[in-house]
Amino acid sequence: xxxxxxxxxxxxxxxxxxxxxxxxxxxxxxxxxxxxxxxxxxxxxxxxxxxxxxxxxxxxxxxxxxxxxxxxxxxxxxxxxxxxxxxxxxxxxxxxxxxxxxxxxxxxxxxxxxxxxxxxxxxxxxxxxxxxxxxxxxxxxxxxxxxxxxxxxxxxxxxxxxxxxxxxxxxxxxxxxxxxxxxxxxxxxxxxxxxxxxxxxxxxxxxxxxxxxxxxxxxxxxxxxxxxxxxxxxxxxxxxxxxxxxxxxxxxxxxxxxxxxxxxxxxxxxxxxxxxxxxxxxxxxxxxxxxxxxxxxxxxxxxxxxxxxxxxxxxxxxxxxxxxxxxxxxxxxxxxxxxxxxxxxxxxxxxxxxxxxxxxxxxxxxxxxxxxxxxxxxxxxxxxxxxxxxxxxxxxxxxxxxxxxxxxxxxxxxxxxxxxxxxxxxxxxxxxxxxxxxxxxxxxxxxxxxxxxxxxxxxxxxxxxxxxxxxxxxxxxxxxxxxxxxxxxxxxxxxxxxxxxxxxxxxxxxxxxxxxxxxxxxxxxxxxxxxxxxxxxxxxxxxxxxxxxxxxxxxxxxxxxxxxxxxxxxxxxxxxxxxxxxxxxxxxxxxxxxxxxxxxxxxxxxxxxxxxxxxxxxxxxxxxxxxxxxxxxxxxxxxxxxxxxxxxxxxxxxxxxxxxxxxxxxxxxxxxxxxxxxxxxxxxxxxxxxxxxxxxxxxxxxxxxxxxxxxxxxxxxxxxxxxxxxxxxxxxxxxxxxxxxxxx
Numbered sequence: 001x002x003x004x005x006x007x008x009x010x011x012x013x014x015x016x017x018x019x020x021x022x023x024x025x026x027x028x029x030x031x032x033x034x035x036x037x038x039x040x041x042x043x044x045x046x047x048x049x050x051x052x053x054x055x056x057x058x059x060x061x062x063x064x065x066x067x068x069x070x071x072x073x074x075x076x077x078x079x080x081x082x083x084x085x086x087x088x089x090x091x092x093x094x095x096x097x098x099x100x101x102x103x104x105x106x107x108x109x110x111x112x113x114x115x116x117x118x119x120x121x122x123x124x125x126x127x128x129x130x131x132x133x134x135x136x137x138x139x140x141x142x143x144x145x146x147x148x149x150x151x152x153x154x155x156x157x158x159x160x161x162x163x164x165x166x167x168x169x170x171x172x173x174x175x176x177x178x179x180x181x182x183x184x185x186x187x188x189x190x191x192x193x194x195x196x197x198x199x200x201x202x203x204x205x206x207x208x209x210x211x212x213x214x215x216x217x218x219x220x221x222x223x224x225x226x227x228x229x230x231x232x233x234x235x236x237x238x239x240x241x242x243x244x245x246x247x248x249x250x251x252x253x254x255x256x257x258x259x260x261x262x263x264x265x266x267x268x269x270x271x272x273x274x275x276x277x278x279x280x281x282x283x284x285x286x287x288x289x290x291x292x293x294x295x296x297x298x299x300x301x302x303x304x305x306x307x308x309x310x311x312x313x314x315x316x317x318x319x320x321x322x323x324x325x326x327x328x329x330x331x332x333x334x335x336x337x338x339x340x341x342x343x344x345x346x347x348x349x350x351x352x353x354x355x356x357x358x359x360x361x362x363x364x365x366x367x368x369x370x371x372x373x374x375x376x377x378x379x380x381x382x383x384x385x386x387x388x389x390x391x392x393x394x395x396x397x398x399x400x401x402x403x404x405x406x407x408x409x410x411x412x413x414x415x416x417x418x419x420x421x422x423x424x425x426x427x428x429x430x431x432x433x434x435x436x437x438x439x440x441x442x443x444x445x446x447x448x449x450x451x452x453x454x455x456x457x458x459x460x461x462x463x464x465x466x467x468x469x470x471x472x473x474x475x476x477x478x479x480x481x482x483x484x485x486x487x488x489x490x491x492x493x494x495x496x497x498x499x500x501x502x503x504x505x506x507x508x509x510x511x512x513x514x515x516x517x518x519x520x521x522x523x524x525x526x527x528x529x530x531x532x533x534x535x536x537x538x539x540x541x542x543x544x545x546x547x548x549x550x551x552x553x554x555x556x557x558x559x560x561x562x563x564x565x566x567x568x569x570x571x572x573x574x575x576x577x578x579x580x581x582x583x584x585x586x587x588x589x590x591x592x593x594x595x596x597x598x599x600x601x602x603x604x605x606x607x608x609x610x611x612x613x614x615x616x617x618x619x620x621x622x623x624x625x626x627x628x629x630x631x632x633x634x635x636x637x638x639x640x641x642x643x644x645x646x647x648x649x650x651x652x653x654x655x656x657x658x659x660x661x662x663x664x665x666x667x668x669x670x671x672x673x674x675x676x677x678x679x680x681x682x683x684x685x686x687x688x689x690x691x692x693x694x695x696x697x698x699x700x701x702x703x704x705x706x707x708x709x710x711x712x713x714x715x716x717x718x719x720x721x722x723x724x725x726x727x728x729x730x731x732x733x734x735x736x737x738x739x740x741x742x743x744x
Contacts (some may be wrong), residue, residue, distance in 0.1 A: 023173025336701025533698020
């Protein structure tokens with residue numbers, strides 16, 4: 001074979017491939033890698049069918065241009081294909097792969113796959129110099145080319161719905177898979193309740209119980225079995241006891257979730273059918289098995305798996321493009337809404353250690369590798385499924401639950417968790433209907449275990465909510481009702497007004513003794529504009545609504561040439577606009593945080609005219625509802641339409657209050673449970689110590705924390721009602737990299 005000749009001075013060339021099992025969000029990562037690299041002047045090549053395309057060469061390696069990845073963001077699976085290549089496991093296969101890469105001049109790779117795919121990548125990197133030496137010795141490669149590409153530089157992204165990579169919080173595809181499972185569980189609940197039936201649901205997860213545990217919490221299921229914590233002997237009877245207790249309390253259905261890799265402590269598999277047989281034999285209940293299988297891998301990716309995968313793809317491209325020869329590439333993932341880089345083989349080794357620890361009976365160590373939040377979630381689920389009590393004691397402290405602000409999906413899930421966890425911890429939970437006006441009118445009721453049945457998966461707010469912040473004249477009435485109903489502490493859930501109301505009560509403690517109680521605020525607002533928490537309950541559901549609307553809008557424009565200006569809610573906080581634009585594939589996003597000037601609009605119009613003249617068929621802009629007082633959504637549409645010159649028409653879409661409605665996403669349900677559980681612990685501690693300290697809780701990075709309510713002013717911009725620091729603003733650079741041309 002003739003020697004491969006490569007121009008030493010050729011531009012940087014990088015390859016991208018997806019390998020192993022497919023995962024929703026892979027396409028978003030491919031798009032981001034490609035466009036980020038192209039913006040720098042690099043050449044990008046798709047390697048089709050995973051490592052096999054690298055080995056086969058020819059059409060298996062094809063150059064990508066900007067528009068090649070222009071309509072893939074919303075698609076499931078991977079448009080460049082995936083394959084579990086046995087040839088790549090052999091040195092002869094890797095030798096052919098190196099030859100085919102160097103025929104093009106590729107010495108940089110981004111690989112999206114599981115631990116097996118990433119392990120193969122590390123072997124390939126380590127062998128690269130010797131592979132080149134063999135190719136030179138056989139006459140298939142000239143020495144100059146080998147000298148020009150002495151090292152393989154790479155970055156790995158984990159595409160795995162199991163979410164099993166140690167060292168990262170979330171892997172590509174896990175959030176969407178969780179959506180599929182929880183949607184299925186919600187659907188099964190209705191048919192199960194109709195027949196007084198029990199369902200056993202098997203989900204994926206050979207060695208990782210993430211999907212099983214999170215779906216069990218989000219779906220308010222009765223029992224769960226995961227690989228990391230095999231049940232102790234006698235688990236069958238304990239499970240049946242809890243199922244029977246639920247039935248005696250009036251529950252019409254039972255749902256048990258089991259991970260496909262669940263075993264007992266002797267290592268014997270526990271299958272869904274095994275569990276169904278136990279329930280039928282012990283409780284004589286009609287029990288059915290549902291194995292979800294590969295449906296968990298399919299379908300449109302969630303909003304999270306779009307924006308997060310886009311961010312990861314952007315970072316992977318940056319990593320590979322700036323790598324120096326000899327540098328060991330990392331696995332790039334997330335830890336607490338921040339990109340993290342983990343040494344590849346360190347991450348793979350830790351991941352593969354989990355099954356070994358389970359087999360050795362070292363379950364606590366296996367749980368530790370999954371991270372502290374996994375262990376806390378497991379503990380919380382046990383409280384919910386096997387509570388210490390279902391009736392509060394006669395001397396239990398009375399915790400009031402009140403909602404203030406606008407509606408946010410997940411508020412019912414928060415109340416469900418508060419009531420059941422509170423009762424299990426020995427508290428009496430008191431529901432205050434319709435916010436502070438309802439409290440003043442005495443619309444207060446004790447909530448029992450069965451009173452919140454069915455709340456976990458429902459939208460809306462069954463307790464009612466009002467935006468009213470008490471005036472000075474109302475404080476006396478609030479004080480009297482708190483005393484009358486013997487409220488010992490308050491759990492205030494809601495948005496900006498909720499925090500203002502709680503701060504007011506805290507500030508007026510000296511004038512009103514009834515306010516000398518601990519108060520904890522839980523963030524719940526689609527605006528995602530509260531201090532002390534990077535994400536609020538409801539924001540994820542609203543974001544998915546925005547992205548779903550954008551998908552439909554783009555589809556409606558597929559048969560014509562059109563510009564859309566889409567308006568999101570959020571007041572002065574642009575979270576929904578920026579993240580919706582990033583996940584929906586917008587070319588332009590208008591935020592209040594980054595003021596728009598007339599010169600910006602003129603540049604946008606000029607680019608748009610040029611772009612449509614060159615063949616563009618769709619332009620999408622997303623605008624936060626208060627991005628500008630004067631440059632309104634209607635103004636932007638009128639401006640674009642005036643300058644269209646007949647090349648395109650313009651439409652607006654104000655998504656509106658549907659962003660506040662609908663069934664809460666799994667993330668919002670999980671966030672509600674985590675925040676409420678932490679808030680109740682805070683209240684319990686303060687009641688025990690006699691403290692009347694008040695605070696607000698929130699998710700910061702990957703941990704729930706508490707901040708003093710008295711210090712709230714230090715964290716917020718009171719004029720625009722948003723935190724002074726907003727982590728998601730860093731994603732403007734990502735949007736600029738993947739948006740068209742130099743528009744952004």
